[in-house]
Amino acid sequence: MADLTTRFLGIESPNPFWLASAPPTDKEYNVRRAFEAGWGGVVWKTLGAEGPPVVNVNGPRYGVLHGPDRRVLGLNNIELITDRDLETNLEEMARVKADYPDRALIASIMVPCEEAAWKAILPRVAETNADGIELNFGCPHGMSERGMGSAVGQVPEYIEMVARWCKQYYDRPVIVKLTPNITDIRKPAEAARRGGADAVSLINTINSITAVDLDRMAPEPTIDGKGSHGGYCGPAVKPIALSMVSEIARAEATRGMPISGIGGITTWRDAAEFMVLGAGTVQVCTAAMTYGFRIVEELCAGLSDWMDEEGYRSTADFVGAAVPNVTDWKNLNLNYVAKARIDQSLCIKCGRCYTACEDTSHQAIAMTPDRVFEVIDAECVACNLCVDVCPVESCIDMVPMAPGSLDPRTGRVVSGEHGDWTTHPNNPMAQAAE
Amino acid sequence: MPAQPQTGPIAGRLPAETLAANFADLHPPLSAHEARVAADRCYFCHDAPCVTACPTSIDIPLFIREIQAGRPETAAREIFEANILGGICARVCPTEVLCEGACVREAAEGKPVEIGLLQRHATDSLMARQGHPFTRAAPTGRRVAVVGAGPAGLACAHRLARYGHEVVIYEGAPKPGGLNEYGIAAYKAVDDFAAREAAWIMGIGGIEVRHGQWLGREVTLEALRAEYDAVFLGIGLSGVNDLVVENPALEGVHDAVTFISALRQTRDLTTLPIGREVVVIGGGMTAIDCAVQARALGAESVTLVYRRGRDRMGASRWEQDLAAQRGVRLLFEAAPVALEGEGRLTGVVFERMAEGPEGLRPTGERFTLPADQMFRAVGQRIGETSGVETAHGKVVTQGCGRTTMDKVWAGGDCAAGGDDLTVTAVAQGRDAAEDIHGSLTE
Numbered sequence: 001m002a003d004l005t006t007r008f009l010g011i012e013s014p015n016p017f018w019l020a021s022a023p024p025t026d027k028e029y030n031v032r033r034a035f036e037a038g039w040g041g042v043v044w045k046t047l048g049a050e051g052p053p054v055v056n057v058n059g060p061r062y063g064v065l066h067g068p069d070r071r072v073l074g075l076n077n078i079e080l081i082t083d084r085d086l087e088t089n090l091e092e093m094a095r096v097k098a099d100y101p102d103r104a105l106i107a108s109i110m111v112p113c114e115e116a117a118w119k120a121i122l123p124r125v126a127e128t129n130a131d132g133i134e135l136n137f138g139c140p141h142g143m144s145e146r147g148m149g150s151a152v153g154q155v156p157e158y159i160e161m162v163a164r165w166c167k168q169y170y171d172r173p174v175i176v177k178l179t180p181n182i183t184d185i186r187k188p189a190e191a192a193r194r195g196g197a198d199a200v201s202l203i204n205t206i207n208s209i210t211a212v213d214l215d216r217m218a219p220e221p222t223i224d225g226k227g228s229h230g231g232y233c234g235p236a237v238k239p240i241a242l243s244m245v246s247e248i249a250r251a252e253a254t255r256g257m258p259i260s261g262i263g264g265i266t267t268w269r270d271a272a273e274f275m276v277l278g279a280g281t282v283q284v285c286t287a288a289m290t291y292g293f294r295i296v297e298e299l300c301a302g303l304s305d306w307m308d309e310e311g312y313r314s315t316a317d318f319v320g321a322a323v324p325n326v327t328d329w330k331n332l333n334l335n336y337v338a339k340a341r342i343d344q345s346l347c348i349k350c351g352r353c354y355t356a357c358e359d360t361s362h363q364a365i366a367m368t369p370d371r372v373f374e375v376i377d378a379e380c381v382a383c384n385l386c387v388d389v390c391p392v393e394s395c396i397d398m399v400p401m402a403p404g405s406l407d408p409r410t411g412r413v414v415s416g417e418h419g420d421w422t423t424h425p426n427n428p429m430a431q432a433a434e
Numbered sequence: 435m436p437a438q439p440q441t442g443p444i445a446g447r448l449p450a451e452t453l454a455a456n457f458a459d460l461h462p463p464l465s466a467h468e469a470r471v472a473a474d475r476c477y478f479c480h481d482a483p484c485v486t487a488c489p490t491s492i493d494i495p496l497f498i499r500e501i502q503a504g505r506p507e508t509a510a511r512e513i514f515e516a517n518i519l520g521g522i523c524a525r526v527c528p529t530e531v532l533c534e535g536a537c538v539r540e541a542a543e544g545k546p547v548e549i550g551l552l553q554r555h556a557t558d559s560l561m562a563r564q565g566h567p568f569t570r571a572a573p574t575g576r577r578v579a580v581v582g583a584g585p586a587g588l589a590c591a592h593r594l595a596r597y598g599h600e601v602v603i604y605e606g607a608p609k610p611g612g613l614n615e616y617g618i619a620a621y622k623a624v625d626d627f628a629a630r631e632a633a634w635i636m637g638i639g640g641i642e643v644r645h646g647q648w649l650g651r652e653v654t655l656e657a658l659r660a661e662y663d664a665v666f667l668g669i670g671l672s673g674v675n676d677l678v679v680e681n682p683a684l685e686g687v688h689d690a691v692t693f694i695s696a697l698r699q700t701r702d703l704t705t706l707p708i709g710r711e712v713v714v715i716g717g718g719m720t721a722i723d724c725a726v727q728a729r730a731l732g733a734e735s736v737t738l739v740y741r742r743g744r745d746r747m748g749a750s751r752w753e754q755d756l757a758a759q760r761g762v763r764l765l766f767e768a769a770p771v772a773l774e775g776e777g778r779l780t781g782v783v784f785e786r787m788a789e790g791p792e793g794l795r796p797t798g799e800r801f802t803l804p805a806d807q808m809f810r811a812v813g814q815r816i817g818e819t820s821g822v823e824t825a826h827g828k829v830v831t832q833g834c835g836r837t838t839m840d841k842v843w844a845g846g847d848c849a850a851g852g853d854d855l856t857v858t859a860v861a862q863g864r865d866a867a868e869d870i871h872g873s874l875t876e
Contacts, residue, residue: 069470069474348539348541348542349483349538349541350477350538351479352477352478355480371481
């Protein structure tokens with residue numbers, strides 16, 4: 001069993017799996033049970049300023065996107081930050097941290113963009129002995145209408161300003177949680193770094209309407225006939241989150257900045273993918289809300305087995321390992337030529353590859369009267385659509401052509417040299433090869 | 435000590451509750467959620483093999499996609515457009531050798547998409563609604579006689595009625611439905627489905643059914659040709675093949691079709707007599723339906739004996755397995771040669787057969803099965819055809835069911851070219867209707 005112990009911003013946790021700040025971490029009862037189940041850390045449900053607690057709707061808070069057999073693919077929510085009073089939360093956090101000193105306990109905070117508000121709450125949080133704080137600049141619903149959450153995360157200057165206050169009034173690690181509801185995720189990350197934040201966590205949820213009730217003509221979840229956009233999360237958002245994590249991991253201005261990855265992590269493999277793109281820890285919510293705390297056993301066992309197989313001794317061995325291979329389109333090798341190959345022994349003759357290619361792509365698959373499907377190399381651009389729609393794993397492969405062979409589609413000999421857009425003759429901006 | 439089970443066909447071998455369980459729906463319907471999950475397994479194949487395998491060419495991937503998208507009733511309209519008897523076909527089709535046998539997931543993992551059950555889900559949904567999904571065209575004033583209210587006749591009549599023609603169905607039996615009503619196992623069409631379906635089909639309007647009208651007896655083809663613009667014969671196979679054995683005239687020897695028909699029309703199955711040791715002779719669907727139902731009624735042992743090997747059986751492997759699961763013993767390569775008993779049947783003498791290049795050959799080796807009841811299910815043959823040309827025991831047809839007699843079409847089991855399946859009969863009835871419509875509107 002590989003050792004999953006993870007150090008992130010100096011905070012040690014027995015594994016990289018933290019529960020994200022969300023309904024599962026709203027109170028002592030849940031967090032204790034999560035720690036008993038084996039979670040390495042918890043980001044406590046976001047605390048608000050002292051005073052009357054926020055109120056939530058009393059109708060449905062969640063909407064869902066189902067896959068086959070009602071598998072939860074995406075969840076959205078319109079729940080606000082904790083609706084319990086600050087004092088109660090702080091007392092509970094202190095007790096839990098005292099009882100679980102080996103686990104990471106992070107306090108998520110969302111108070112107005114005023115120095116006094118942050119100055120007031122930070123010492124209170126520090127007293128709980130929490131390992132650090134996470135600034136909730138992400139939630140896109142409700143609180144954002146009051147100038148908090150994603151309303152802050154969408155303005156890099158505010159991020160920088162608040163991060164600076166936090167570093168000034170709090171002496172433990174500060175993580176800035178980013179909203180994906182923005183055009184360029186690197187900008188808020190840069191601002192966080194400028195403000196002195198120790199790390200970023202992402203992604204928070206995405207503005208969404210999961211469905212529309214066609215009888216009531218109202219978005220879901222529907223409260224008394226009306227609906228409001230909620231924050232979307234779960235497996236469906238993972239590709240968006242992976243991309244955003246990788247952008248921050250590889251950008252010059254933010255390179256090396258610790259990242260806590262969030263967004264649809266459901267299995268150990270999802271977690272590993274976030275980590276090789278630069279996440280030092282990962283945070284989980286929807287999977288826990290769907291299946292319960294016990295999934296952490298699968299996360300730990302799967303990641304550990306994979307590490308053993310690959311020879312990784314610690315999570316630090318592979319965090320960021322795939323970042324060098326994330327690049328801009330312009331750097332992709334245009335001389336690389338592949339062709340689809342159908343393994344006839346695996347083909348079940350459904351013809352999906354044929355339809356997809358014939359109707360929507362390059363007409364590069366031929367069908368015989370007895371339903372044998374063959375690739376027409378002279379038409380195949382290796383787009384991969386046939387692979388993607390084929391129901392049989394490994395039935396269709398993209399096989400690279402050997403340098404020196406003739407591509408029947410272009411009539412050109414496949415080059416063994418790298419050649420990309422930056423030097424391509426069709427590119428008016430091409431830099432001449434030296 | 436319990437009393438020894440009595441010999442001889444007697445009623446009430448099993449209590450009513452056991453009979454109810456034994457004759458319950460063979461394939462219980464899918465719930466809405468089960469249907470969505472089952473539908474999701476369909477790959478929406480290009481030029482789908484299941485459609486090719488369906489004699490009525492139902493657009494199976496499309497209707498399954500409609501179920502998956504939450505529109506079972508839309509799916510049902512798609513089905514009924516091709517096959518107005520899609521409800522019974524969903525229940526009785528040997529899907530394992532038709533659509534599901536051709537499903538790519540059968541090839542891939544031995545688990546086809548449950549097309550039959552999905553079709554039932556869709557058709558049940560729509561049929562549960564009030565009204566009829568199709569509208570009859572304006573009356574054309576043309577009149578067509580349909581002889582036989584079985585699957586072929588009903589499919590033909592419905593399609594003609596849709597076109598606005600006036601249809602009169604002449605049926606000998608007191609109820610419509612043909613084999614669906616009288617000739618298949620009860621657990622395949624529970625809750626009076628065949629009768630309900632026939633009534634639902636009539637909902638299109640423009641179809642009159644006259645019962646007690648047997649061709650050649652109460653009604654003649656000559657008279658029909660004179661009175662109507664066209665005649666469709668969907669008369670099925672009314673004759674029963676005989677078995678040549680020594681000592682055939684014993685009590686306890688019956689035709690399987692008579693037994694099944696009586697069973698189907700019996701409201702209280704505790705009143706239906708069944709033997710203690712039953713032998714069924716034959717290898718087709720009727721033999722299987724007879725044997726399984728004999729067991730279900732409480733026969734202590736049921737042995738189905740087929741003269742050829744298992745692979746030659748008309749009943750599919752799935753049906754054979756069903757029989758075996760229900761406690762029917764299957765014996766192959768043995769033919770009955772004599773019946774034993776004095777007045778009443780006590781046993782059946784068989785001779786082992788061997789199948790060689792020259793065909794089936796008796797080996798001379800004999801054995802006897804004790805039996806107090808025997809059912810013959812060795813095939814049926816065409817009955818009265820009133821002068822329509824036949825060959826090899828079937829009405830000769832060409833194209834879409836045209837017989838060699840002017841103005842007369844034929845389809846279903848009585849006509850050549852089918853597989854004696856409900857679904858084939860539907861296809862032939864439908865196609866003949868299209869051809870009749872074409873000839874009437876030329």
